[in-house]
Amino acid sequence: MDAWLTTSGLGLRESGKHIVEDVSLALAAQRIVLLGPNGAGKSTLLRLIHGLLHPSSGALRWPRNLTQAMVFQRPVMLRTTAIANVIYGLKLKGLPANECVQRAGAALEHVGLPHLAQRPARLLSGGEQQRVALARAWALEPELLILDEPTASLDPASTREVERIVGEIAAAGARVLMTTHNLGQARRMADEIVFIDRGRIVEHTPAEQFFSLPQTEAAQRFLKEETP
């Protein structure tokens, strides 16, 4: 399998401190979950890959430019209707108005919220807002979907719904790269696990191997601590 992204010596320093250091990865699997303790640099790595942050060293190499969309831990909704939030992302891509409306409607349908299309987005529940954010991402038809702890502040029902939606986006062909603190979720969602600790990549293995036979002591400790 060919890698869709390789990074070499990727690093980010902020005020003299390494947030991410010497990350060399070849990402080829379709669904990859980044795991690691708090402050390990997971979110920073996602932002470097998405282009929200610029590395202070190293480089990213995309064999083919992938269209990307990112969903954040806390959904950011504009003060307008749910559907207008989805349309906004499409308009920025320069699509004609009628296609924006059509695609946005279909995306809301996909996430199971067509009945809330005309509701003010910021007055929806946290779970509903996250689903609108997923619809906004889905409508862009990304080839790479990046999610930063998308279910960290959601109840179990909303979490399942988000997992279902992400699963469908993956089934439609998108690569998925996400972080989570929920090990059950990582098991359900991941083909591969990248384990990161103190800004460095510690393990990069198929998911089942990571959970049954973690190679490093850090990963073993992490699994022990995080397992309820």
Place this chain on the structure above:
Amino acid sequence: MTTLGDSFLTAWQLVADADAKLAGIVWLSLTVSLSATLVACVIGMPVGALLAVGRFPGRRLLVVLFNGLMGLPPVVVGLLVYLLLSRAGPLGSFGLLFSPTAMVIAQAVLVTPIVAALTRQVIADEWTEYREQLRSLGASRARAAATLLWDGRFSLSTAALAGFGRAIAEVGAVMIVGGNIDGVTRVMTTTIALETSKGDLPLALALGFVLIAVVLAINAFAYALRGWAERRWG
């Protein structure tokens, strides 16, 4: 004491009768200050938003400058606009001095920095919340500024309101560039100043009532609008 009481009574009478002269002055005040506020918003809000989200050399300096200009003394603004518009000034050929247009210009100059500085504050707060999402969706900085202006429209009513409050209440600038000509450029504040010095308290007082009522009414409206917007849009 009786004179003061009489003055109050006569003042109420003037307001209650909607005295034509009084109404004319109030109308001119409102049109001049609202026009000035409109001009200030059209210029100041985009400038404030770009100061909040933009990245260009001299941005910090401009932020400090606009914050400082919030306290611009009206008489100084009046003097500068006077110099610009006077017959020998660079804009003298338009013959605008001592006209309501001159008053709008002076008040707009006075109010634009206030609107820009307050807008920058509102948009900067929004930018911290929206920044990553907007950049992720591929919005340019100019586009982000426009989006945040629209998104913050209800919070920004406060900036417009502060500007209007400043415009309607100031005396110095309109006095200098308007000349306080009876029936032409006489507004509430300049009339109050003039009538008080002449000892005609009832008209001054009546205008004082109206001025306070206008400011209170507009504040109440803005407060209600924001409350409604919060419930409607979150």
